[in-house]
Amino acid sequence: MALPKFDVLCPDSLDEACDMLESHASEGIKILAGGTDLLVNIKLPVIAPRAYVLESSTSQLVSTHSEELWKDHSGPLAPPSPAYLLSLHRLRNELERIEELPDGSLLVGALTTARTLQMSELVRLKWAALAEGADALGSPLVRARGTLGGNICNARPAADLFVPSVALGAKLGVVSIHGYEVIDASEFALAPGKTRLQSGQILVEIVYPASPPGTGSAYYKLAQRKALDISVVGAGVRLTIDSLLKITSVSLALGAVGPTPIVAKTVIDVLLGKKLDDSTLKLAATAAASDATPIDDHRGSALYRKQMIEVLTRKILTTAYLRARRSL
Amino acid sequence: MKKIISLTVNGKVVEVAVEPGRTLLELIRDDLNLPGTKLGCGLGDCGSCTVLMDGIPTFSCLTLAIQAEGCRIETVESLSQDGHLSKLQEKFIEKGAIQCGFCTPGMLMTSTELLRRNPGPDEHEIREAISGNLCRCTGYQKIVEAVQGHSEEGEK
Numbered sequence: 001m002a003l004p005k006f007d008v009l010c011p012d013s014l015d016e017a018c019d020m021l022e023s024h025a026s027e028g029i030k031i032l033a034g035g036t037d038l039l040v041n042i043k044l045p046v047i048a049p050r051a052y053v054l055e056s057s058t059s060q061l062v063s064t065h066s067e068e069l070w071k072d073h074s075g076p077l078a079p080p081s082p083a084y085l086l087s088l089h090r091l092r093n094e095l096e097r098i099e100e101l102p103d104g105s106l107l108v109g110a111l112t113t114a115r116t117l118q119m120s121e122l123v124r125l126k127w128a129a130l131a132e133g134a135d136a137l138g139s140p141l142v143r144a145r146g147t148l149g150g151n152i153c154n155a156r157p158a159a160d161l162f163v164p165s166v167a168l169g170a171k172l173g174v175v176s177i178h179g180y181e182v183i184d185a186s187e188f189a190l191a192p193g194k195t196r197l198q199s200g201q202i203l204v205e206i207v208y209p210a211s212p213p214g215t216g217s218a219y220y221k222l223a224q225r226k227a228l229d230i231s232v233v234g235a236g237v238r239l240t241i242d243s244l245l246k247i248t249s250v251s252l253a254l255g256a257v258g259p260t261p262i263v264a265k266t267v268i269d270v271l272l273g274k275k276l277d278d279s280t281l282k283l284a285a286t287a288a289a290s291d292a293t294p295i296d297d298h299r300g301s302a303l304y305r306k307q308m309i310e311v312l313t314r315k316i317l318t319t320a321y322l323r324a325r326r327s328l
Numbered sequence: 329m330k331k332i333i334s335l336t337v338n339g340k341v342v343e344v345a346v347e348p349g350r351t352l353l354e355l356i357r358d359d360l361n362l363p364g365t366k367l368g369c370g371l372g373d374c375g376s377c378t379v380l381m382d383g384i385p386t387f388s389c390l391t392l393a394i395q396a397e398g399c400r401i402e403t404v405e406s407l408s409q410d411g412h413l414s415k416l417q418e419k420f421i422e423k424g425a426i427q428c429g430f431c432t433p434g435m436l437m438t439s440t441e442l443l444r445r446n447p448g449p450d451e452h453e454i455r456e457a458i459s460g461n462l463c464r465c466t467g468y469q470k471i472v473e474a475v476q477g478h479s480e481e482g483e484k
Contacts, residue, residue: 007329008392032392039390044371115384139460140385140456141372141438142460144385145386
Protein backbone atom coordinates (compact mmCIF):
# COMPACT_ATOMS: atom_id res chain seq x y z
CA MET A 1 0.00 0.00 0.00
CA ALA A 2 1.84 3.05 -1.27
CA LEU A 3 1.45 6.58 -0.03
CA PRO A 4 0.22 9.27 -2.41
CA LYS A 5 2.52 12.12 -3.39
CA PHE A 6 2.67 15.00 -0.96
CA ASP A 7 5.26 17.37 0.38
CA VAL A 8 6.75 17.06 3.83
CA LEU A 9 8.29 19.97 5.71
CA CYS A 10 11.05 19.15 8.19
CA PRO A 11 11.67 22.04 10.56
CA ASP A 12 14.93 22.07 12.54
CA SER A 13 13.53 24.05 15.46
CA LEU A 14 10.24 24.72 17.16
CA ASP A 15 10.35 28.34 15.98
CA GLU A 16 10.75 27.18 12.40
CA ALA A 17 7.88 24.71 12.88
CA CYS A 18 5.60 27.50 14.12
CA ASP A 19 6.57 29.72 11.18
CA MET A 20 5.84 26.92 8.70
CA LEU A 21 2.50 26.13 10.31
CA GLU A 22 1.51 29.77 10.08
CA SER A 23 2.71 30.42 6.54
CA HIS A 24 1.08 27.28 5.10
CA ALA A 25 -2.11 27.43 7.17
CA SER A 26 -4.25 28.47 4.21
CA GLU A 27 -3.04 25.55 2.04
CA GLY A 28 -3.70 22.96 4.73
CA ILE A 29 -0.94 21.49 6.83
CA LYS A 30 -1.03 18.47 9.12
CA ILE A 31 1.46 17.71 11.86
CA LEU A 32 3.23 14.34 11.62
CA ALA A 33 4.60 12.90 14.86
CA GLY A 34 4.86 9.08 15.04
CA GLY A 35 2.57 8.55 12.05
CA THR A 36 0.80 5.50 13.47
CA ASP A 37 -2.59 7.11 12.80
CA LEU A 38 -1.93 9.87 10.29
CA LEU A 39 -0.09 7.70 7.76
CA VAL A 40 -2.75 4.98 8.06
CA ASN A 41 -5.47 7.57 7.46
CA ILE A 42 -3.64 8.90 4.42
CA LYS A 43 -3.17 5.38 3.02
CA LEU A 44 -6.80 4.34 3.48
CA PRO A 45 -7.51 7.28 2.53
CA VAL A 46 -9.54 8.87 5.31
CA ILE A 47 -7.38 11.96 4.94
CA ALA A 48 -6.31 12.77 1.41
CA PRO A 49 -3.48 15.23 0.90
CA ARG A 50 -4.47 17.81 -1.70
CA ALA A 51 -2.05 16.64 -4.39
CA TYR A 52 -3.61 13.21 -4.14
CA VAL A 53 -7.17 14.49 -4.45
CA LEU A 54 -6.28 16.26 -7.69
CA GLU A 55 -4.50 13.23 -9.12
CA SER A 56 -7.14 10.73 -8.20
CA SER A 57 -10.06 12.78 -9.48
CA THR A 58 -9.49 11.04 -12.80
CA SER A 59 -9.62 7.64 -11.19
CA GLN A 60 -13.16 6.44 -10.56
CA LEU A 61 -12.00 3.50 -8.51
CA VAL A 62 -10.03 5.47 -5.99
CA SER A 63 -12.60 8.21 -5.52
CA THR A 64 -15.46 5.75 -5.06
CA HIS A 65 -13.48 3.86 -2.47
CA SER A 66 -12.66 7.07 -0.70
CA GLU A 67 -16.31 8.19 -0.68
CA GLU A 68 -17.37 4.91 0.85
CA LEU A 69 -14.89 5.36 3.63
CA TRP A 70 -16.19 8.83 4.27
CA LYS A 71 -19.74 7.52 4.43
CA ASP A 72 -18.74 4.76 6.83
CA HIS A 73 -17.17 7.19 9.20
CA SER A 74 -19.69 8.34 11.74
CA GLY A 75 -19.62 11.85 13.05
CA PRO A 76 -17.97 14.98 11.78
CA LEU A 77 -14.92 14.02 9.82
CA ALA A 78 -11.53 15.12 9.42
CA PRO A 79 -10.05 18.41 8.59
CA PRO A 80 -9.85 19.55 4.97
CA SER A 81 -7.17 17.81 2.94
CA PRO A 82 -3.73 19.14 3.77
CA ALA A 83 -1.20 20.06 1.08
CA TYR A 84 1.69 19.59 3.49
CA LEU A 85 2.75 17.35 6.31
CA LEU A 86 4.96 18.92 8.93
CA SER A 87 7.24 16.19 10.29
CA LEU A 88 8.58 16.76 13.78
CA HIS A 89 11.32 14.11 13.60
CA ARG A 90 14.15 16.65 13.79
CA LEU A 91 12.74 18.05 17.03
CA ARG A 92 13.18 14.82 18.99
CA ASN A 93 15.92 16.30 21.18
CA GLU A 94 13.60 19.11 22.18
CA LEU A 95 10.28 17.29 22.39
CA GLU A 96 11.11 13.77 23.53
CA ARG A 97 11.74 13.91 27.27
CA ILE A 98 10.40 12.93 30.66
CA GLU A 99 11.35 15.21 33.51
CA GLU A 100 10.24 15.69 37.11
CA LEU A 101 10.06 19.45 37.72
CA PRO A 102 11.19 21.10 40.98
CA ASP A 103 7.56 21.43 42.14
CA GLY A 104 7.10 17.67 41.79
CA SER A 105 5.05 17.79 38.60
CA LEU A 106 5.96 15.69 35.58
CA LEU A 107 6.79 17.22 32.21
CA VAL A 108 6.53 14.94 29.20
CA GLY A 109 7.52 16.16 25.74
CA ALA A 110 4.87 15.66 23.06
CA LEU A 111 7.12 13.38 20.98
CA THR A 112 7.69 10.94 23.84
CA THR A 113 6.61 7.51 22.65
CA ALA A 114 4.33 5.12 24.51
CA ARG A 115 7.28 2.72 24.67
CA THR A 116 9.40 5.32 26.47
CA LEU A 117 6.53 6.02 28.90
CA GLN A 118 6.22 2.28 29.57
CA MET A 119 9.91 1.98 30.33
CA SER A 120 10.10 5.00 32.65
CA GLU A 121 10.31 3.86 36.27
CA LEU A 122 9.46 7.39 37.40
CA VAL A 123 6.18 7.41 35.43
CA ARG A 124 5.22 3.93 36.63
CA LEU A 125 5.94 4.81 40.25
CA LYS A 126 4.14 8.14 40.51
CA TRP A 127 1.83 8.44 37.50
CA ALA A 128 0.89 4.78 37.11
CA ALA A 129 -2.27 5.49 35.11
CA LEU A 130 -0.15 6.94 32.31
CA ALA A 131 2.22 3.95 32.30
CA GLU A 132 -0.77 1.60 32.21
CA GLY A 133 -2.30 3.56 29.35
CA ALA A 134 0.98 3.12 27.49
CA ASP A 135 0.93 -0.63 28.24
CA ALA A 136 -2.56 -0.90 26.75
CA LEU A 137 -1.92 1.06 23.54
CA GLY A 138 -1.83 -0.84 20.22
CA SER A 139 1.07 -3.27 19.96
CA PRO A 140 4.78 -3.02 20.80
CA LEU A 141 5.37 -1.69 17.28
CA VAL A 142 2.67 0.97 17.64
CA ARG A 143 4.05 1.92 21.04
CA ALA A 144 7.55 2.29 19.58
CA ARG A 145 6.33 4.98 17.15
CA GLY A 146 3.10 6.38 18.62
CA THR A 147 3.60 9.53 20.69
CA LEU A 148 1.83 11.04 23.68
CA GLY A 149 1.22 14.28 21.76
CA GLY A 150 -0.15 12.45 18.75
CA ASN A 151 -2.46 10.28 20.84
CA ILE A 152 -3.92 13.36 22.52
CA CYS A 153 -4.21 15.47 19.35
CA ASN A 154 -5.98 12.65 17.48
CA ALA A 155 -8.68 13.11 20.09
CA ARG A 156 -10.22 9.68 19.72
CA PRO A 157 -12.60 9.03 22.62
CA ALA A 158 -10.88 5.69 23.34
CA ALA A 159 -7.28 7.01 23.22
CA ASP A 160 -5.25 5.06 25.77
CA LEU A 161 -2.87 7.90 26.66
CA PHE A 162 -5.47 10.66 26.47
CA VAL A 163 -7.96 9.12 28.92
CA PRO A 164 -5.41 8.64 31.76
CA SER A 165 -4.02 12.12 31.00
CA VAL A 166 -7.48 13.58 31.65
CA ALA A 167 -7.77 11.56 34.88
CA LEU A 168 -4.34 12.75 36.01
CA GLY A 169 -5.34 16.40 35.47
CA ALA A 170 -2.78 17.05 32.73
CA LYS A 171 -2.17 20.53 31.32
CA LEU A 172 -1.28 20.77 27.66
CA GLY A 173 1.39 23.26 26.60
CA VAL A 174 0.70 24.60 23.13
CA VAL A 175 2.82 27.03 21.08
CA SER A 176 2.37 29.11 17.97
CA ILE A 177 4.03 32.22 16.59
CA HIS A 178 1.69 34.11 18.91
CA GLY A 179 3.13 32.50 22.04
CA TYR A 180 2.51 29.81 24.64
CA GLU A 181 -0.89 28.69 25.86
CA VAL A 182 -2.00 26.13 28.43
CA ILE A 183 -5.14 24.05 27.89
CA ASP A 184 -6.65 21.59 30.38
CA ALA A 185 -6.56 18.06 28.97
CA SER A 186 -10.17 17.64 30.15
CA GLU A 187 -11.29 20.53 27.91
CA PHE A 188 -9.07 19.78 24.92
CA ALA A 189 -11.29 17.46 22.89
CA LEU A 190 -14.47 18.83 21.32
CA ALA A 191 -15.65 15.83 19.28
CA PRO A 192 -14.09 12.66 17.86
CA GLY A 193 -10.93 13.84 16.08
CA LYS A 194 -11.62 17.49 16.88
CA THR A 195 -9.71 19.58 19.43
CA ARG A 196 -9.28 23.14 20.65
CA LEU A 197 -5.96 23.28 18.83
CA GLN A 198 -6.11 26.26 16.47
CA SER A 199 -4.48 26.33 13.08
CA GLY A 200 -0.84 27.34 13.61
CA GLN A 201 -0.68 25.77 17.07
CA ILE A 202 1.38 22.78 18.06
CA LEU A 203 1.22 20.70 21.24
CA VAL A 204 4.73 20.61 22.69
CA GLU A 205 4.48 19.35 26.25
CA ILE A 206 2.13 17.72 28.69
CA VAL A 207 2.46 18.53 32.40
CA TYR A 208 1.03 16.20 35.06
CA PRO A 209 0.42 17.63 38.55
CA ALA A 210 2.68 16.43 41.34
CA SER A 211 1.96 13.13 43.00
CA PRO A 212 2.28 13.85 46.74
CA PRO A 213 2.29 11.07 49.38
CA GLY A 214 -1.13 9.48 49.62
CA THR A 215 -1.73 9.73 45.86
CA GLY A 216 -2.44 6.77 43.61
CA SER A 217 -3.68 6.32 40.07
CA ALA A 218 -4.69 3.52 37.71
CA TYR A 219 -5.95 2.92 34.17
CA TYR A 220 -7.71 -0.14 32.82
CA LYS A 221 -8.66 -0.91 29.25
CA LEU A 222 -11.34 -3.43 28.40
CA ALA A 223 -11.00 -4.77 24.85
CA GLN A 224 -11.64 -7.99 22.95
CA ARG A 225 -7.94 -8.80 22.75
CA LYS A 226 -4.79 -7.66 24.49
CA ALA A 227 -2.89 -6.32 21.49
CA LEU A 228 -3.90 -4.11 18.58
CA ASP A 229 -7.41 -3.39 19.72
CA ILE A 230 -9.52 -0.35 20.49
CA SER A 231 -11.15 -0.30 23.89
CA VAL A 232 -14.79 -1.13 24.53
CA VAL A 233 -14.40 0.93 27.70
CA GLY A 234 -11.31 2.54 29.21
CA ALA A 235 -11.19 4.08 32.67
CA GLY A 236 -8.53 6.03 34.55
CA VAL A 237 -8.48 7.54 38.01
CA ARG A 238 -6.24 9.56 40.27
CA LEU A 239 -6.99 10.03 43.95
CA THR A 240 -5.34 11.38 47.09
CA ILE A 241 -6.10 10.28 50.65
CA ASP A 242 -5.25 11.75 54.06
CA SER A 243 -3.72 10.01 57.07
CA LEU A 244 -7.19 8.77 58.09
CA LEU A 245 -7.43 7.10 54.64
CA LYS A 246 -10.24 9.45 53.60
CA ILE A 247 -10.29 10.62 50.00
CA THR A 248 -9.37 14.30 49.72
CA SER A 249 -9.34 14.58 45.92
CA VAL A 250 -10.37 12.37 43.04
CA SER A 251 -10.59 12.61 39.27
CA LEU A 252 -12.00 9.82 37.12
CA ALA A 253 -12.03 9.75 33.33
CA LEU A 254 -13.81 7.34 30.99
CA GLY A 255 -12.91 6.40 27.42
CA ALA A 256 -14.99 5.08 24.52
CA VAL A 257 -18.28 5.91 26.23
CA GLY A 258 -18.91 9.33 24.74
CA PRO A 259 -17.70 11.55 21.89
CA THR A 260 -14.60 12.56 23.88
CA PRO A 261 -12.87 11.25 27.00
CA ILE A 262 -15.39 11.98 29.74
CA VAL A 263 -14.78 13.30 33.25
CA ALA A 264 -17.10 11.45 35.63
CA LYS A 265 -18.14 14.44 37.72
CA THR A 266 -20.78 12.89 39.97
CA VAL A 267 -18.21 10.39 41.26
CA ILE A 268 -16.37 13.21 43.00
CA ASP A 269 -19.22 14.01 45.41
CA VAL A 270 -19.72 10.33 46.18
CA LEU A 271 -16.08 9.79 47.12
CA LEU A 272 -14.85 13.00 48.75
CA GLY A 273 -14.29 12.64 52.50
CA LYS A 274 -14.98 8.90 52.39
CA LYS A 275 -12.90 5.80 52.96
CA LEU A 276 -13.17 3.34 50.11
CA ASP A 277 -15.41 0.58 51.46
CA ASP A 278 -17.79 -1.73 49.60
CA SER A 279 -20.82 0.54 49.77
CA THR A 280 -18.83 3.59 48.64
CA LEU A 281 -17.40 1.58 45.75
CA LYS A 282 -20.88 0.54 44.66
CA LEU A 283 -22.19 4.11 44.79
CA ALA A 284 -19.16 5.39 42.87
CA ALA A 285 -19.60 2.74 40.18
CA THR A 286 -23.26 3.65 39.66
CA ALA A 287 -22.38 7.35 39.58
CA ALA A 288 -19.66 6.81 36.96
CA ALA A 289 -22.06 4.90 34.73
CA SER A 290 -24.59 7.73 34.97
CA ASP A 291 -21.96 10.21 33.74
CA ALA A 292 -21.32 8.33 30.48
CA THR A 293 -23.20 8.50 27.19
CA PRO A 294 -22.11 5.34 25.36
CA ILE A 295 -23.45 4.23 22.01
CA ASP A 296 -24.07 0.82 20.43
CA ASP A 297 -21.38 -0.15 17.95
CA HIS A 298 -19.58 -3.25 16.72
CA ARG A 299 -17.33 -3.25 19.79
CA GLY A 300 -20.16 -3.38 22.30
CA SER A 301 -23.67 -2.24 23.10
CA ALA A 302 -24.43 0.86 25.15
CA LEU A 303 -25.95 -1.34 27.86
CA TYR A 304 -22.87 -3.55 28.06
CA ARG A 305 -20.64 -0.49 28.19
CA LYS A 306 -22.64 1.01 31.07
CA GLN A 307 -22.29 -2.24 33.01
CA MET A 308 -18.58 -2.43 32.25
CA ILE A 309 -18.05 1.16 33.43
CA GLU A 310 -19.26 -0.03 36.83
CA VAL A 311 -16.90 -3.00 36.80
CA LEU A 312 -13.92 -0.91 35.65
CA THR A 313 -14.67 1.89 38.10
CA ARG A 314 -14.59 -0.55 41.02
CA LYS A 315 -11.42 -2.09 39.67
CA ILE A 316 -9.41 1.09 39.14
CA LEU A 317 -10.62 2.74 42.35
CA THR A 318 -9.52 -0.30 44.34
CA THR A 319 -6.10 -0.34 42.65
CA ALA A 320 -5.52 3.42 42.94
CA TYR A 321 -6.64 3.43 46.58
CA LEU A 322 -4.21 0.62 47.39
CA ARG A 323 -1.40 2.53 45.67
CA ALA A 324 -2.36 5.70 47.54
CA ARG A 325 -2.17 3.84 50.87
CA ARG A 326 1.22 2.41 49.97
CA SER A 327 2.58 5.87 49.16
CA LEU A 328 1.46 7.45 52.47
CA MET B 329 10.43 17.50 -4.31
CA LYS B 330 13.03 14.88 -3.44
CA LYS B 331 15.04 15.32 -0.28
CA ILE B 332 18.55 14.02 0.29
CA ILE B 333 18.91 12.04 3.48
CA SER B 334 21.73 10.16 5.11
CA LEU B 335 21.22 7.10 7.28
CA THR B 336 23.10 3.98 8.32
CA VAL B 337 21.72 0.70 7.00
CA ASN B 338 23.27 -2.53 8.30
CA GLY B 339 26.42 -0.66 9.25
CA LYS B 340 26.86 1.18 5.96
CA VAL B 341 26.29 4.90 5.62
CA VAL B 342 23.82 5.52 2.80
CA GLU B 343 23.01 8.83 1.16
CA VAL B 344 19.88 8.82 -1.01
CA ALA B 345 17.42 11.21 -2.60
CA VAL B 346 13.84 10.24 -1.66
CA GLU B 347 10.35 11.49 -2.41
CA PRO B 348 8.77 12.87 0.78
CA GLY B 349 6.01 10.25 0.65
CA ARG B 350 8.39 7.30 0.24
CA THR B 351 8.25 4.87 3.14
CA LEU B 352 11.31 3.47 4.85
CA LEU B 353 10.16 0.05 3.61
CA GLU B 354 10.20 1.17 -0.03
CA LEU B 355 13.62 2.72 0.47
CA ILE B 356 14.98 -0.50 1.98
CA ARG B 357 13.43 -2.92 -0.53
CA ASP B 358 13.39 -0.98 -3.79
CA ASP B 359 16.20 1.57 -3.54
CA LEU B 360 18.68 -0.36 -1.40
CA ASN B 361 17.72 -3.76 -2.82
CA LEU B 362 17.28 -5.47 0.55
CA PRO B 363 14.13 -7.55 -0.04
CA GLY B 364 14.30 -9.49 3.24
CA THR B 365 11.96 -6.97 4.86
CA LYS B 366 8.37 -7.74 3.78
CA LEU B 367 5.32 -5.67 2.98
CA GLY B 368 2.27 -7.23 4.64
CA CYS B 369 -0.72 -5.08 5.51
CA GLY B 370 0.98 -1.73 4.99
CA LEU B 371 -1.04 -0.34 7.89
CA GLY B 372 0.99 -1.21 10.98
CA ASP B 373 -1.12 -4.20 11.95
CA CYS B 374 1.00 -7.21 10.95
CA GLY B 375 4.64 -6.41 11.72
CA SER B 376 6.17 -8.18 8.70
CA CYS B 377 7.99 -4.94 7.76
CA THR B 378 9.73 -4.68 11.15
CA VAL B 379 13.28 -3.33 11.15
CA LEU B 380 15.31 -1.95 14.03
CA MET B 381 15.61 1.83 13.98
CA ASP B 382 18.22 3.03 16.49
CA GLY B 383 17.79 -0.40 18.06
CA ILE B 384 13.99 -0.19 18.43
CA PRO B 385 11.57 -2.46 16.49
CA THR B 386 9.84 -0.20 14.01
CA PHE B 387 7.28 -0.83 11.28
CA SER B 388 9.01 0.45 8.17
CA CYS B 389 5.72 0.61 6.21
CA LEU B 390 4.41 3.39 8.46
CA THR B 391 7.67 5.29 8.77
CA LEU B 392 8.61 7.79 6.11
CA ALA B 393 12.13 7.38 4.80
CA ILE B 394 12.84 11.00 5.68
CA GLN B 395 11.80 10.35 9.28
CA ALA B 396 14.71 7.89 9.44
CA GLU B 397 17.33 10.47 8.49
CA GLY B 398 20.37 10.20 10.71
CA CYS B 399 19.09 6.90 12.17
CA ARG B 400 20.73 3.49 12.38
CA ILE B 401 18.66 0.86 10.57
CA GLU B 402 19.12 -2.90 10.94
CA THR B 403 17.28 -5.28 8.62
CA VAL B 404 17.05 -9.07 8.66
CA GLU B 405 19.99 -9.16 6.23
CA SER B 406 22.24 -7.92 9.04
CA LEU B 407 21.64 -10.96 11.24
CA SER B 408 23.83 -13.40 9.33
CA GLN B 409 27.58 -12.83 9.36
CA ASP B 410 29.96 -14.12 6.65
CA GLY B 411 27.31 -16.45 5.29
CA HIS B 412 26.49 -17.92 8.71
CA LEU B 413 23.00 -17.54 10.12
CA SER B 414 22.67 -16.07 13.59
CA LYS B 415 22.01 -18.38 16.51
CA LEU B 416 18.41 -17.16 16.64
CA GLN B 417 17.89 -17.87 12.93
CA GLU B 418 19.26 -21.38 13.43
CA LYS B 419 16.84 -21.88 16.35
CA PHE B 420 13.91 -20.76 14.18
CA ILE B 421 14.83 -23.47 11.66
CA GLU B 422 15.53 -26.12 14.30
CA LYS B 423 12.24 -25.56 16.15
CA GLY B 424 10.09 -25.31 13.03
CA ALA B 425 9.27 -21.67 13.72
CA ILE B 426 9.20 -20.98 9.99
CA GLN B 427 6.48 -22.21 7.69
CA CYS B 428 5.60 -19.83 4.87
CA GLY B 429 8.31 -17.50 6.13
CA PHE B 430 6.56 -14.22 5.44
CA CYS B 431 6.42 -13.06 9.05
CA THR B 432 9.89 -14.44 9.81
CA PRO B 433 12.04 -11.36 9.08
CA GLY B 434 9.81 -9.24 11.33
CA MET B 435 9.67 -11.93 14.02
CA LEU B 436 13.46 -12.22 13.94
CA MET B 437 14.01 -8.48 14.28
CA THR B 438 11.50 -8.13 17.11
CA SER B 439 12.96 -11.14 18.92
CA THR B 440 16.53 -9.94 18.36
CA GLU B 441 15.69 -6.68 20.11
CA LEU B 442 13.92 -8.50 22.95
CA LEU B 443 16.97 -10.73 23.54
CA ARG B 444 19.32 -7.75 23.52
CA ARG B 445 17.36 -6.02 26.26
CA ASN B 446 16.33 -9.17 28.11
CA PRO B 447 18.60 -12.17 27.41
CA GLY B 448 16.43 -14.61 29.38
CA PRO B 449 12.78 -13.77 28.64
CA ASP B 450 10.01 -15.99 30.00
CA GLU B 451 7.15 -17.20 27.83
CA HIS B 452 4.91 -14.28 28.76
CA GLU B 453 7.61 -11.73 27.92
CA ILE B 454 8.21 -13.36 24.54
CA ARG B 455 4.49 -13.44 23.68
CA GLU B 456 4.14 -9.81 24.77
CA ALA B 457 7.14 -8.74 22.67
CA ILE B 458 5.87 -10.42 19.48
CA SER B 459 2.25 -9.37 19.98
CA GLY B 460 2.54 -6.85 17.13
CA ASN B 461 3.88 -9.47 14.70
CA LEU B 462 1.20 -11.68 13.17
CA CYS B 463 1.85 -15.26 12.02
CA ARG B 464 -0.84 -17.30 10.27
CA CYS B 465 1.09 -20.58 10.11
CA THR B 466 2.79 -21.54 13.34
CA GLY B 467 0.24 -20.60 15.98
CA TYR B 468 3.20 -18.81 17.63
CA GLN B 469 4.14 -21.78 19.83
CA LYS B 470 7.15 -22.76 17.71
CA ILE B 471 8.33 -19.17 17.54
CA VAL B 472 8.12 -18.85 21.32
CA GLU B 473 10.07 -22.11 21.64
CA ALA B 474 12.75 -20.86 19.24
CA VAL B 475 13.27 -17.64 21.20
CA GLN B 476 13.24 -19.57 24.47
CA GLY B 477 15.65 -22.17 23.06
CA HIS B 478 18.00 -19.40 22.05
CA SER B 479 17.97 -17.75 25.44
CA GLU B 480 18.51 -21.07 27.22
CA GLU B 481 21.66 -21.70 25.20
CA GLY B 482 22.88 -18.10 25.39
CA GLU B 483 24.18 -15.74 22.73
CA LYS B 484 26.07 -17.10 19.78
